Amino acid sequence: xxxxxxxxxxxxxxxxxxxxxxxxxxxxxxxxxxxxxxxxxxxxxxxxxxxxxxxxxxxxxxxxxxxxxxxxxxxxxxxxxxxxxxxxxxxxxxxxxxxxxxxxxxxxxxxxxxxxxxxxxxxxxxxxxxx
Numbered sequence: 001x002x003x004x005x006x007x008x009x010x011x012x013x014x015x016x017x018x019x020x021x022x023x024x025x026x027x028x029x030x031x032x033x034x035x036x037x038x039x040x041x042x043x044x045x046x047x048x049x050x051x052x053x054x055x056x057x058x059x060x061x062x063x064x065x066x067x068x069x070x071x072x073x074x075x076x077x078x079x080x081x082x083x084x085x086x087x088x089x090x091x092x093x094x095x096x097x098x099x100x101x102x103x104x105x106x107x108x109x110x111x112x113x114x115x116x117x118x119x120x121x122x123x124x125x126x127x128x129x130x131x
Contacts, residue, residue: 007101014100016066017050022089022096025054027061031072034065042095046072051103052095059083062107077107085111 021042029037034054035046044050052065060083064075084106087096098106106112 007099010101010104011099016048018053018098018100018103019044019050019095020053020086020098021055022094024057024059025063027054027056027063027076029054029063031065031074034063034074035072038065044095053098053103055084055086059086082109085109085113087112087115 019038019042021037023041025034025037034052037054038044038046038052042052044052046052046065047067049067054063054065055061060079062077062084066073066075086106087098087102089096102112102115105115
């Protein structure tokens with residue numbers, strides 16, 4: 001039988017959580033300054049192994065900071081054309097948690113503010129525990 005992949009499998013495949021800073025970041029910031037932002041502004045542990053996304057004011061650049069077992073790693077992307085389309089900003093909070101599938105869509109240029117997930121039946125054996 002043919003088994004097609006779904007977004008849920010992608011979301012469950014990433015063991016780390018993904019946090020997007022809701023405030024624009026200065027893209028000149030490096031490892032230590034971004035780690036301090038994660039700790040002081042976002043309120044998370046930068047050594048947790050989670051992904052922390054920072055987007056420039058012009059939304060054409062993105063940095064992802066994460067702890068990679070023995071040191072910080074930084075992933076950086078600058079768009080030559082267009083902007084990253086971010087999800088709708090929540091009313092409160094310094095960060096917004098994304099699913100792995102939403103991160104993939106964000107990096108591929110899909111407008112997350114127009115994405116609407118419809119409620120679906122989920123068998124109790126498939127439910128994710130809440131953190």
